[in-house]
Amino acid sequence: MRRRLAAAIIAAAALAAAHPLRAEQASPRDLWPQALASARDGDYADAAKKTSDLLTAGHAYGVKTYPVYATAAAGLARESAKATPELSAWAAKAAHDLDPASPSVAFSEADRAAAHGEWGKALPLVAQGFARVFGNYRARTLGHADLLLVVALAIALTTVVFAIALFFRYGRSAAHDFRELLGTRVHGGSVTVLAFAMLFLPLFLWLGPMWLIFYWLAIFFGYAAPAERVVAIVLLLLVALVPIVVDADATGIAGIDSPVMQAAIASNEQSYQPEAMRRLQELLAIVPDNATLHLLLGNLQSFDGMEEQAAQHYRRAIELRKNYAGAHVNLGNLHFLTNEFPAAITxxxxxxxxxxxxxxxxxxxxxxxxxxxxxxxxxxxxEKARGADPGVIDRLTRNPPPQKIVMYHPPLDEAWAITRELSQRKELASLFGNYAQFAPAASALNPVTLGALASLLLAVVLWLAHRRGGYANACIKCGRTFCHRCKSARESSTYCTQCIHIYLKRDGVSLDTKRKKLEEVTEHHSGMQTRNRVFATFLPGSAQMLEGRTASGAAGMFVFALLVATAIFIGRLAPAIGPVADVAHLIVRIGAVALAVVLWLTMSLPVYRRRVTG
Structure with a gap:
């Protein structure tokens, strides 16, 4: 009997040692200020001990990282590098220990190294920071949002340049058709003026430049080559989507910092975010009937050692959703961590x-x-666990969590759905972070989308209405315009009547006429070459559009615009790589400019080398 009693006592002691009461641990929110105060007082040994206690408490509470504290420590290391090197060294180590996978910490360390001229150390840190961005949900989401913004800008610029290229290629032909159309109703020299004015009709109607671009894409659609029509359709559809995508993008940028998403990310990444808990409590005071929000708040309170409050929210989540398995799991975890194993198993x-x-x-x-x-x-x-999800269980058995058991975290997709749902409730409009709302139908009712779709519809209608009668064309030699009324349809459709007699038929034409025509042809081609060189100087790819090589020109123009926009706006959009990442911004800017220069050399230099052909 005594042996059994002794064995029971030993087993109980072993269990108590294996699972110490979490209540004995201090709260992380108390330990970090103590560590920081000791470091500022010069007691780095005590500061290191407090930091170690903070990490130990985090293991007990299920916390893996402290991103807020890590970012603060990284900033302190950078600011104190010159004045107090010892404080800087402690802060740098603390930042790495508090969040080893933080992109902002890596970028801050790169800035500190660059400030000391240690570029050999700074560059690998920047590369490390960018690699960490892909593992950080918030940074990855904001980076994706920034990319969409610069892509939208590149699409807009490419569309503008393409419309201008169509104007230079087919403006004279369209003016010829307008003269023929107006000539039946108006007589005299005003016909030419009115025909030219018709090319800029939106401006005379007091509409903006945007409508002029759409107008050009519509009226020049019928004159364009098949490849140009395809590019026009693609660009108009993309431009129509741009405002909707940007609206959704802006909603995502705002929504990622909403109380629900901030709490869900902290829960999934097991990061200590005291501000997320405070904001979620404010939200629950207004929306007390959402089971997922109660579970999230319970998770955050569990990270802070507030077991009783966490249990209350888990039970409330179960009351609101009767079959909430995740809440039962987390409630069982609280029993497990206090050695109440039968209750946990239940x-x-x-x-x-x-x-x-x-x-x-x-x-x-x-x-x-x-x-x-x-x-x-x-x-x-x-075995049942492996049957339910073998991948997750294999990872857990290879790398067991410090607490031995696993917490349930609501999926981020569910958090996004709740964020969208709450954004429609008027009583939450005044609460910071709950105003991000995206309605596709309402977003589509904007001038750019409607104008692009109207332009595409008008382009197709005009093309179908006039393709039988034909469009005016310009001579490839001298540039003179002509239509089916000006010359026989049986003659060449690429040469004017004079050029047909001089270059094709080679029949009896006086030398003076040939000389004048040659001067006209030379002047025309010289003007086109000068125009192409000017465009190529500032906008690589535009010269190719003007020459009719539309696909390569549009692709080059888009990539160039994307690179320039990246160089200009890096660090000025959503803070995807942290509030301070000067070296990272500089490297991205240099890389984008270098690639833009290479693209300029590739696409613009051949334009300069071309000779005038007559």
């Missing part, structure tokens, strides 16, 4: 009944069974 079993596909419910139950020496039951639960 909650895990309820979670299994509510959601048989929730693998962590079986996994946590297997861990609890192991703690109570029910090894056969533990093996069965682990």
């Amino acid at each position: 909650e895990y079993e309820q979670a299994q009944a509510d959601d048989p596909k929730l693998a962590i419910a079986y996994y946590n139950a297997s861990v609890a069974d192991g703690e109570t020496y029910k090894f056969d039951q533990q093996a069965r639960m682990l």
Whole structure:
């Protein structure tokens, strides 16, 4: 009897040692100010101890990273590098320990290294920071948003340049058709003036330059070559989508910092975000009937060692959603961490009944069974967990969490859905971060989208209405315009009548006429070459559009605009790579400018080398 009692006492002591009460741990919000105060006082040993205590408390509470504290420490390391090197060294180490995968910490360290002239150290840190961006949900989302903004700008600029290229290529031909059209109603020299004015009709109607671009794309559509028509259709559709995409993009930029998303990201990444908990509490005071919000608040309170409050919110989540398996799992975790294993197993079993596909419910139950020496039951639960989600369980068995059990985190897609739902509630409009709302139907009712679609429709209608009668054309030699009324349809459609006799038929034409025509042809081609060189100087790809090589020209123009926009706006849009990342911004800017120069050399230099042909 005494041996059994002794064994029971030893087992109880072992369990108590394996799972110390989390209440004995200090709150992270108390430890970091203490560590910072000790460091500022010059007691770096105590500061290091407090930082170690903070990390230990985080392991006990399920916290992996402290991004807010890490960013603050990285900033302190940068600011104090010259005045107090010891403080800077402590802060740099603390920043790395608090969030080893933070992109902002890596970028801040790169800035500090560059300030000391250590570029060999700064460049790898910048590369490391960019690699970390892809592993950080918020940074990745904002980076994607920034990319969409510069792409939208590049599309807009490419469309403008393409419309201008069509004007130079087909403006004279369109003016010829306008003269023929107006000549039946108006007589005298005013016909030419009116025909030219028709090319700029939106400006005379007091409309803006945007409508002039759409107008040109519509009226020149019928004159354009097939490849140009395809590019025009693609660009008009893209321009129509740009305002909608930018609106959705802006909603995402604002929504990523909403209380719900901030809490959901902190929960999923197991990062300590005290501000997220405060903002979520404010939101729950207005929206007390959302089960997911209660579970998220319980998770954040659990990270802060507030077990009783967390349990209350988990129970409230279960009341609001009867079969909420995730809430049962997290409530069972609280029992597990206080060595109440039978109660924990009961909650895990309820979670299994509510959601048989929730693998962590079986996994946590297997861990609890192991703690109570029910090894056969533990093996069965682990096998069921593998059956529910083998990938997750394999990762957990290879790298078990510090707390042994796994917390349930609501999916980020669910958090986005809640954010969109709450943005439509008027009582939340005054609460910061809840105003991000995207309505596709309302977003589509903007002048750019409607104008682009109207331009595309008008272009197709005009093309179908006039393609049988034909369009005016310009002579490829001298540039003179002509239509089916000016010359026989049986003659060449690419030469005017004079050029046909001089260059094709070579019949009896006086030398004086030939000389004048040659001068006209030379002047025409010289003017085109000068025009193309001017455009190529400032806008690589535009000269190719003017020459009729539309696909390569549009692609080159788009890439050039994208690179220039990146160089100009890096660091000026959403803070995807942190509030301070001067070296990273500089490297991106230099890289974008270098690629833009290479593209300019590739596309513009051949234009300069071309000779005038007559």
